[in-house]
Amino acid sequence: MKRNPELTVRPLAGLPMFATGMSIAQAICVGLEAEGDRFRDGDILVVAQKIVSKVEGRARDLHTFTASEEAHELSRATGREPEMMQAILEESSQILRRxxxxVIAAHRTGHVLANAGIDASNVEGGDAGRVLLWPLDPDASARALRHEVQVLSEVRIGVVIADSMGRAWRIGTLGxxxxxAGLAVLEDRRGRAQDLYGRTLQATVIGIADSVAAMAALAMGEGAEGTPVALVRGCERWVTEEDGPGAASGLRPIEQDMFR
Structure with a gap:
């Protein structure tokens, strides 16, 4: 019987408070070195969306959004401020539920989640209406981070940018x-593997990137832990030479979506 890999997740402590223009890659490499470690070939770096948004300057004050009539209508339906509704509209391609x-929205990247990913937690000034938006292109951000880390470390790694999202029919969020970038998003085992009794798998497609993100999110924490980065080891078989198609390739096509 094939032996499963032994996986480890290590949150990286001691990182700075990230701000616009800072290098996440350099801070992580310095932090690892301070702990007597360095990147190894096949490591997966998981980074919280919030620090990527911060360094990319994606913080906004709600008062800078001019609420449209649609935003006011959403505000009346939800009891929430019109400016927040406008921010959600500008970050979304479609409002699905309110x-x-x-507000459940299809983000302009294709991901479906609450409030289009806009959040004020762990954001300085959040009580005064300052929020963080998602990176403009999370897959491009992952590719850029991977390139910089690989230049600094001279090893091949995978990079995942993770955020906590809810799920249909389930309580609780999941990383x-x-x-x-540099990681298999999916592993399609249909017609390629068998179960214990020799039956060929017909429907199994494993969400590799999401599984790694969920595992790392448990280690990083969701509150005041201050550890927005984790290093995952033991997943070398899924780390690729090329950047790959990105997390967007794991989104179900709209024609297959049974929930809309």
Missing amino acids: TPAA TAIGC
């Missing part, structure tokens, strides 16, 4: 890959 608890 309740006082959350999810919104950007990916």
Whole structure:
């Protein structure tokens, strides 16, 4: 019987408070070196979306959004401020559901999540209306981060940008890959593997990038832990030479979506 890999997840502590223009790659390499470690070939670097958005200057003050009539209508339906509704509209391609608890939106990248990923937690000035938007192109951000780390470390790694997202029919959020480079997003085992009794698998497609993101998110934490980066080891078989198609390749095509 084939032995499964032994996986380890290590949150990286001691990182700076990231701000616009800072290098995430350099800070991580310095942090690893300070702990007597360095990147190894086949490592996967998982980075929280928030620090990517911060260094890319994606913070906005809600008062800078001019609410449209659609935003005012959403505000009346949800009881939330019109400027927040306008921010969600500008980050979305479609509003799918609206309740006082959350607005479920199809983000312009194709991901479906609450409030188009706009969040004020762990954001300086969040109580005063400062929010973070997602990176403009999370997959491009992952590719750029991977390139910089590989230049600095001289080894081949994978990169995942993760955010916490809800799931249909389930309570609780889960770390999810919104950007990916150098890692298999999916492993399609249909027609290629067998179960214990020799039956060929017919429907199994494993979400590799999302599984890595979920595992790392547990180690990084969601609150005041201050560890927005984790290093995952043991997944070398899924780390690729090329950047690959990105996390967007794991989105279900709209014609296959049974929930809309």
